[in-house]
Amino acid sequence: MNAPDRYERFVVPEGTKKVSYERDTKIINAASFTIEREDHTVGNILRMQLHKDPNVLFAGYKLPHPLQYKILVRVHTTSQSSPMQAYNQAINDLDKELNHLKRVFEGEMTKHPREY
Amino acid sequence: MEGVSYQRFPKVKIRELKDDYLKFELRETDASMANALRRVMLAEVPTIAIDLVEIEGNSSVLNDEFLAHRLGLIPLTSDRAMVMRFSRDCDACDGDGQCEFCSVEFHLHVRCDSDQTLDVTSHDLVSSDPSVVPVDVQRADSVGYDTSEQRGIIIVKLRRGQELRLRAIARKGIGKDHAKWSPAATVTFMYEPEIHINEDMMETLSLEEKREWIESSPTKVFGLDPNTQQVIVIDAEAYTYDDEVIKKADSMGKSGLVEIYAKEDSFIFTVESTGAIKASQLFINAIEVLKQKLDAVRLSEDTEEADDQFGELGAHMRGG
Numbered sequence: 001m002n003a004p005d006r007y008e009r010f011v012v013p014e015g016t017k018k019v020s021y022e023r024d025t026k027i028i029n030a031a032s033f034t035i036e037r038e039d040h041t042v043g044n045i046l047r048m049q050l051h052k053d054p055n056v057l058f059a060g061y062k063l064p065h066p067l068q069y070k071i072l073v074r075v076h077t078t079s080q081s082s083p084m085q086a087y088n089q090a091i092n093d094l095d096k097e098l099n100h101l102k103r104v105f106e107g108e109m110t111k112h113p114r115e116y
Numbered sequence: 117m118e119g120v121s122y123q124r125f126p127k128v129k130i131r132e133l134k135d136d137y138l139k140f141e142l143r144e145t146d147a148s149m150a151n152a153l154r155r156v157m158l159a160e161v162p163t164i165a166i167d168l169v170e171i172e173g174n175s176s177v178l179n180d181e182f183l184a185h186r187l188g189l190i191p192l193t194s195d196r197a198m199v200m201r202f203s204r205d206c207d208a209c210d211g212d213g214q215c216e217f218c219s220v221e222f223h224l225h226v227r228c229d230s231d232q233t234l235d236v237t238s239h240d241l242v243s244s245d246p247s248v249v250p251v252d253v254q255r256a257d258s259v260g261y262d263t264s265e266q267r268g269i270i271i272v273k274l275r276r277g278q279e280l281r282l283r284a285i286a287r288k289g290i291g292k293d294h295a296k297w298s299p300a301a302t303v304t305f306m307y308e309p310e311i312h313i314n315e316d317m318m319e320t321l322s323l324e325e326k327r328e329w330i331e332s333s334p335t336k337v338f339g340l341d342p343n344t345q346q347v348i349v350i351d352a353e354a355y356t357y358d359d360e361v362i363k364k365a366d367s368m369g370k371s372g373l374v375e376i377y378a379k380e381d382s383f384i385f386t387v388e389s390t391g392a393i394k395a396s397q398l399f400i401n402a403i404e405v406l407k408q409k410l411d412a413v414r415l416s417e418d419t420e421e422a423d424d425q426f427g428e429l430g431a432h433m434r435g436g
Contacts, residue, residue: 006293007204018412021419035413041155042409048148052122084415084423091410093123097145098410101126102403108130108140109396 009069012037021084030058030076031083039063043071049090055081136301138387138395141308150383154303156402159291160409162202163194163299163392164220164248166284173281176236176272186271187284188296190238191251192220194392198401200288220248222284228274236280237268248286251391299398301388307378309355311337317373318347325368332364353384 012018016036024030035042043061050059050073058076075083126145132138142150169184176183201208201218209215221244228234238250252268272280291298321329326347330338338361339350355376365373389395 010290010292011204017416017419019415019419021415021423023423033415038409038413041152041160041406042413044148045152046413048146049122084420088415089120089122091414093121094410095407096121096123097126097149098403098407100123101128101145102400104126104128105130105140105396105399105403108128109133112130112133 010037023083024076027076029079029082030074032072032074033083033087034070034072036070038071039069040071043073045094046073046087046090049094050075050086052093053077053081053086053089056086059086133396135394136389136391138385138389138399140385140399142305142383142385144381145383146381147307147383150305150385152406153399153402154305154385156406156409157300157303157387157398158298160405161299161393161398161401162197162200162288162290162405163297163390164192164197164200164286164288165294165296166190166192166222167287167289168285170283170285171281172283173279175278176274176280177278178272183272183280183282187241187282188294190241190269190271191390191392192248192286193251194248194299195397196245196247197288197393198404202289203287216245218287220245220286222286223282224271224284225281226274227279228276231276234274235267236271236274238271239268240271241284299390299392299401301390303385303387305383305385306353307357307380308382308384309352309357310377310379311349311352311355312375312377313347313349314373314375315346317370321368321370329361329364329368329373333361334358337361 013036018036020034022032022034024032040063043063047059047061050056055078056075057078058074061071061073063071073087075086077083077086124145126149127141127143129141129143130138131140166184166187169180169187171180171183174180174183178186203209203215203218206215206218208217209219223242223244224236224240226234226236226240238252241250243249250268274280289297291300318326323345326340326345330340330347333355335351335354335356335358337349337351337355338347340346341348357376357378361374362376365371385399387395387399389398393401
């Protein structure tokens with residue numbers, strides 16, 4: 001009767017930002033991103049991609065509670081970069097990786113004989 | 117710093133490609149990417165399924181909500197799903213099923229007038245859109261099948277005088293909302309194992325000991341070469357990372373007889389589809405959906421600007 005609607009798990013409520021950014025008040029070049037309505041799928045690939053960046057000193061994500069449909073991504077970089085720059089870079093690189101993956105998969109499909 | 121990229125270039129090798137089954141190798145990426153693709157295939161690639169049922173008449177033995185649930189679980193061919201709208205995002209209608217952009221209407225009217233029980237099946241559903249129909253596995257590969265044997269998915273059975281009449285609306289949805297929208301029956305990936313046998317140590321074993329050691333593996337990973345009587349790897353991928361052969365070697369006093377590693381950047385995927393989408397298309401759609409998700413988590417411009425101002429202000433304050 002009082003069950004929350006199922007779509008609440010993946011529809012961002014009106015008036016809420018998908019991604020919000022908060023700088024760390026004490027540490028320079030550290031910040032956390034709050035991503036609404038996302039989970040391990042995005043959190044983990046982002047974290048691992050951030051780890052590839054040598055300017056990233058720390059990158060981690062957490063799903064604070066299974067019934068709070070958001071993740072927190074925390075990034076700490078060197079002074080050569082900034083959390084925002086590293087974050088954008090990670091997304092761009094993942095996007096390019098997926099474009100590449102799609103291309104090679106479709107290429108493989110055309111040369112693979114269909115079996116029945 | 118612009119222009120620096122830490123992008124990877126994964127490699128793919130397809131091993132088996134069927135309409136409802138796909139097996140391939142994915143290399144030169146990491147487990148987070150493999151797992152993200154698996155998760156998206158299971159829960160976030162859209163399909164079409166019956167979501168609203170209006171029962172006009174039901175004198176069958178099953179109650180209305182039971183039937184509605186069963187109808188929802190019937191897989192529908194969903195090649196259109198990627199370009200359809202979610203009915204909650206559709207501005208052309210109010211989700212009442214009269215809209216071609218977000219819904220497909222089905223009708224079903226069956227009455228039993230004979231003494232024999234009548235099966236009501238997915239074939240009795242009449243679709244308003246020829247591209248969205250119940251999945252028919254037998255029809256899909258009907259070569260060699262007797263056409264009279266084709267039966268579809270049974271919804272309910274009727275006896276004499278019973279009748280079922282309903283209108284159903286199918287909508288686009290994702291597995292996260294309800295499992296009936298999941299296009300995947302199973303998606304798995306495993307690390308590719310790398311097995312090294314210490315040949316010198318292996319030769320210190322008697323034939324009987326070799327056989328005993330080979331038998332200790334619950335799956336058929338190792339075997340004996342019939343000519344040389346050497347222990348060989350028959351099927352590395354049958355290994356389930358159970359460590360049984362390693363424990364056996366230890367208990368025989370032959371620690372280090374075999375070394376097995378999981379290659380951390382190499383995965384073997386299997387994808388089984390419900391038939392709603394072809395397995396290969398399911399993987400392509402998963403890549404597309406994941407790209408859309410990543411695009412949605414990009415920082416909005418006003419967030420970046422707000423920080424720039426803050427940054428300048430901060431620089432001023434630090435400088436002054």
